[in-house]
Amino acid sequence: MRLKKNIATSEEGFIFNPSTGDSFSTNGTGSEIIGMLKDEKTLQSIIEAICARYDVDQNQFERDLDDYLSQLKDYTILE
Amino acid sequence: MENLVKNTGQKNNQKIVIAVTALNAIDSPGPGVAVIRAIRECSDFEVRIIGLAYESLEPGIYMNDLVDRTYQIPYPSAGTDTLLGRLVQIHQKEHLDLIIPNFDAELFNFIKLKDKLLEYGINTFLPEMEQFEARDKIKLYEFGKKHGLSVPRDKLIYQVKDLVEAAEQIGYPMVVKGKFYDAIIANTAEQAQKAFYQIQAKWGLPIIAQEFINGTEINIAALGDGKGNTVSVIPMRKLYITDKGKAWAGITIDDSSFIDLARKFVKITKWRGGCELEIMQTSDGKSYIMEVNPRFPAWIYLSAAAGQNQPALLVKMAVGQQVTPLIVYETGKIFIRYAWDLITNIGEFQKISGSGELEGKKSK
Numbered sequence: 001m002r003l004k005k006n007i008a009t010s011e012e013g014f015i016f017n018p019s020t021g022d023s024f025s026t027n028g029t030g031s032e033i034i035g036m037l038k039d040e041k042t043l044q045s046i047i048e049a050i051c052a053r054y055d056v057d058q059n060q061f062e063r064d065l066d067d068y069l070s071q072l073k074d075y076t077i078l079e
Numbered sequence: 080m081e082n083l084v085k086n087t088g089q090k091n092n093q094k095i096v097i098a099v100t101a102l103n104a105i106d107s108p109g110p111g112v113a114v115i116r117a118i119r120e121c122s123d124f125e126v127r128i129i130g131l132a133y134e135s136l137e138p139g140i141y142m143n144d145l146v147d148r149t150y151q152i153p154y155p156s157a158g159t160d161t162l163l164g165r166l167v168q169i170h171q172k173e174h175l176d177l178i179i180p181n182f183d184a185e186l187f188n189f190i191k192l193k194d195k196l197l198e199y200g201i202n203t204f205l206p207e208m209e210q211f212e213a214r215d216k217i218k219l220y221e222f223g224k225k226h227g228l229s230v231p232r233d234k235l236i237y238q239v240k241d242l243v244e245a246a247e248q249i250g251y252p253m254v255v256k257g258k259f260y261d262a263i264i265a266n267t268a269e270q271a272q273k274a275f276y277q278i279q280a281k282w283g284l285p286i287i288a289q290e291f292i293n294g295t296e297i298n299i300a301a302l303g304d305g306k307g308n309t310v311s312v313i314p315m316r317k318l319y320i321t322d323k324g325k326a327w328a329g330i331t332i333d334d335s336s337f338i339d340l341a342r343k344f345v346k347i348t349k350w351r352g353g354c355e356l357e358i359m360q361t362s363d364g365k366s367y368i369m370e371v372n373p374r375f376p377a378w379i380y381l382s383a384a385a386g387q388n389q390p391a392l393l394v395k396m397a398v399g400q401q402v403t404p405l406i407v408y409e410t411g412k413i414f415i416r417y418a419w420d421l422i423t424n425i426g427e428f429q430k431i432s433g434s435g436e437l438e439g440k441k442s443k
Contacts, residue, residue: 006333008411016411018332018333018410018411019332019333019334020295020316020332020334021316021318021329021330021331021332021411
């Protein structure tokens, strides 16, 4: 699960897909996940990092992450 | 020799005198003002810009910082002899080096006249008549079929009853289009008939009934050197579309499939000059060519903003300079069109209406 190489992101959570001209805004956690995807972190390490940083149930976060990644895929942001 | 030196743009401190049409920067804008803006932005040459206008209220006439002097010219329906007569008259005063026509409806006449204009030392950088006609709306489907390009099915309509047959072949919704401009989406036979009469009254026959393709609208501005080489390609996605289907905002995008498509078109046709490919990309990623406009689009200034100044490149090629094809451009460059109330005086309006000429601020 990798971010397409040409996707531009900002620390504020702005995502720009230059292939389609689409742009998106994501919240702080979404932005962190995008950052980790950009650094080619594995899903497992993303889950561990987020669960260590926030008070969140791991099962719940895995479901949310799955939804989020589906959205990113639909928007052709992921490879 | 004087002309030769002037035409190749080699003379130092010599302004290139360029006449530009389509100064109608209105809600469905002509490209003239954008073309001039891009040319003026290029620091490689000095220019004097002559506006050529059909009507007294074309906004570009009054944009004194862009246009040095404007002349009225006869409507395309007056024919090539009348047009040539007027252009020679203007040339005697202005010593034109180059004319850049930007209206679909006038291009036939200018292409017909290009050899004669050259005899007067006036360059153009236009496609051959054969190239021009091959991409005509009324022949586009056949053109696509011949060259392996996806083009929606269509049928030429000469009388309203032909719509029935067209609907059997194409189905609804269908797009009812004029031979030069205008397109209306019709969902029913009644809507198609209404669109037929509406467009016929404005643009005459034939009308084109085209298969409706749903998707994302992408426009591509391309510049060909006339030998099959593409000098520049800029793809743009429409972000905001007016009720006339025009882009009111757009963004440059990075998708090599659009670049390849434009290059293929330029190579096949050996296109000379600017053109615009109107593309519809379906959700499964298939790209259909909806239309090919034989001139720069109204959003062409975006090409300059993105790093490939197509109007300036055209000027250089037209005056005989060598240009290197450009590859790199900036993606994510956005244009947002806006409306602006330009104020002028009745005296200015009177000059262009009465004498057919109006001088801009720069040359005063």
